[in-house]
Amino acid sequence: MIIHSYENGPRADACIEYIRSVKCADDVDKMILLPIPTTKDKHTILKTNICIYDVLDTISGHTLISGYGMPGEFIKEAEELGATVHDLSADEEFLLDNASITAVCALGVFLCTSRLCPCDTKIGIVGYGRIGKKLTNLFLYLGATVRVYTTRPDARIELSRYGIGSASSTEGADLSGLDILINTAPAPLFSPSDIPDGLRIMELASGDNFPDVPGVERYPSIPAKMFPVSAGTAWGRAIERRLIKEG
Secondary structure, eight states: OEEEESOOSHHHHHHHHHHHTOGGGGGOSEEEEOOSSOBSSSSBBTTSSOBGGGGGGGOOSSEEEEESSOOHHHHHHHHHTTOEEEEGGGOHHHHHHHHHHHHHHHHHHHHHHOSSOGGGOEEEEEOOSHHHHHHHHHHHHTTOEEEEEESOHHHHHHHHHTTOEEEEOSTTOOOTTOSEEEEOOSSOOSOGGGSOTTOEEEEOSSSOOSTTSTTOEEOTTHHHHHOHHHHHHHHHHHHHHHHHHHO
């Protein structure tokens, strides 16, 4: 099997090592690994000057293409050429694995850089999706006081059942009293006027949130930077599941 990776680094290396150990991968003639995320402009492969549609010219035999957030038109054309396309953004098990690693990474950064231990810390978590839930559980386990900011009424009801403080993540939200705010939401939810002076902010989402707030700590793609072997193995497991499903 030929494996062609457009992502370089230990995460891709770990993914490739895992794939080569999987027996069901023997039926694949060629595997193409695209970056996570694959493209920001739906045209150019991330961190390259290569047009994603040029990848179509390399399809041969039984080809599997794995990436994250690939353009719909690209997926359609690749499948018409006979390729199997595996988009990680639609793989719920991978998303949960990646969320767990991301949450642990954020916790690790906090523990290594904070002057407060968790039990003396008031933490605001923006978003209550996969990453937000993992972070909330981790920090509560360590004794932190956690307040979750979410626009979802159902999530606030769920949080209230467990006695976890929550607030609406809309303009004018009260962020006072927090020692740190950790954002997991993909879109900005607060205006700069909502942010108290000196509040530490960790940005885990990939978007350009808090653009006018100085000192924001940005951690895009943190799993690949902190725990690349675990992140790559999660990627490899996701490909294995796709191959097993394909039969």
